[in-house]
Amino acid sequence: MLDPKLFESDTRADWCPGCGDFGVLAALKDALLKSGKQPHEVVVVSGIGCSSNMPGYIRTYGFHGLHGRPMPVAIGIKCANPRLTVVAAAGDGDEYGIGFNHVVHAARRNDDIKLIVMNNEIYGLTTGQLSPTSRLGQKTKTSPEGSIIYPIKPLPTILGAGGTFVARTFSGDPKHMSLVIQEALKHRGFALIDAISPCVTWHNIYDEVKKLFYKLEDRGYKPDDEQKAYEAMNDPNGIPIGIFYRTEDKASFQERLGEVNGGRWPVDEVKTLPESVCRSLALEFA
Numbered sequence: 686m687l688d689p690k691l692f693e694s695d696t697r698a699d700w701c702p703g704c705g706d707f708g709v710l711a712a713l714k715d716a717l718l719k720s721g722k723q724p725h726e727v728v729v730v731s732g733i734g735c736s737s738n739m740p741g742y743i744r745t746y747g748f749h750g751l752h753g754r755p756m757p758v759a760i761g762i763k764c765a766n767p768r769l770t771v772v773a774a775a776g777d778g779d780e781y782g783i784g785f786n787h788v789v790h791a792a793r794r795n796d797d798i799k800l801i802v803m804n805n806e807i808y809g810l811t812t813g814q815l816s817p818t819s820r821l822g823q824k825t826k827t828s829p830e831g832s833i834i835y836p837i838k839p840l841p842t843i844l845g846a847g848g849t850f851v852a853r854t855f856s857g858d859p860k861h862m863s864l865v866i867q868e869a870l871k872h873r874g875f876a877l878i879d880a881i882s883p884c885v886t887w888h889n890i891y892d893e894v895k896k897l898f899y900k901l902e903d904r905g906y907k908p909d910d911e912q913k914a915y916e917a918m919n920d921p922n923g924i925p926i927g928i929f930y931r932t933e934d935k936a937s938f939q940e941r942l943g944e945v946n947g948g949r950w951p952v953d954e955v956k957t958l959p960e961s962v963c964r965s966l967a968l969e970f971a
């Protein structure tokens with residue numbers, strides 16, 4: 686029988702009451718549990734921000750890194766020990782702004798990292814400034830007259846970069862979020878999970894999302910067609926959640942790294958990688 690407290694941390698999350706990040710935390714613990722993971726098999730890596738306190742609130746290995754830099758740390762961990770399940774968890778400012786370059790290239794390489802971006806369309810920890818997903822016209826501390834900047838569209842961008850698993854979830858439905866994370870954990874390579882996680886203090890969009898969201902699978906959607914995925918992501922009339930696109934046809938970067946090493950993988954043999962491979966890796970991650 687599964688122990689529901691297996692991933693419970695001794696540290697209580699101190700997010701504002703009602704913060705969407707509570708739903709994401711609950712969903713992640715549930716997904717790990719139902720995927721049969723043990724705490725010593727999982728690392729949660731974060732950046733900086735309210736949501737990036739996540740590694741402290743879950744009983745796994747954890748690394749609370751620099752702003753925008755969870756991906757390089759997560760990729761380094763996965764390359765050093767591919768037996769670990771590596772989850773990166775951070776906010777929209779961290780992953781769609783400051784560190785978005787790392788996310789794009791992780792998608793291109795198909796690094797075996799599961800990235801959960803708690804997207805609340807604002808910088809919460811620093812008390813309400815414009816973020817890369819803030820809307821045109823959104824009033825924040827740094828856009829008191831309304832934003833004049835178009836928001837980024839992370840899902841189509843990551844799909845265009847070669848993303849092999851691209852999904853959106855909503856913290857108001859942690860059960861559905863857990864199912865999506867469970868699928869991501871099974872996926873062969875990089876998974877982006879855009880988790881709509883409202884900031885109740887600085888930009889509360891709960892009511893709006895509750896009115897507009899729908900589940901892709903309820904409409905018979907199948908996530909195997911890239912063109913249809915673009916169309917679904919850009920629905921002007923609602924907020925679809927679920928898996929937009931998924932393919933298991935591409936090997937992950939870490940699998941390919943094992944192949945160039947004569948199938949000897951992981952850990953001890955990494956040092957024996959041919960010099961030419963080491964050089965190209967050094968350039969890739971410089």
Ligand code: SF4
Pocket residue numbers: 699700701703704705706735736805809810883884885886887
């Ligand atoms: Fe959550 Fe916003 Fe409070 Fe941060 S400021 S804990 S994002 S509700």
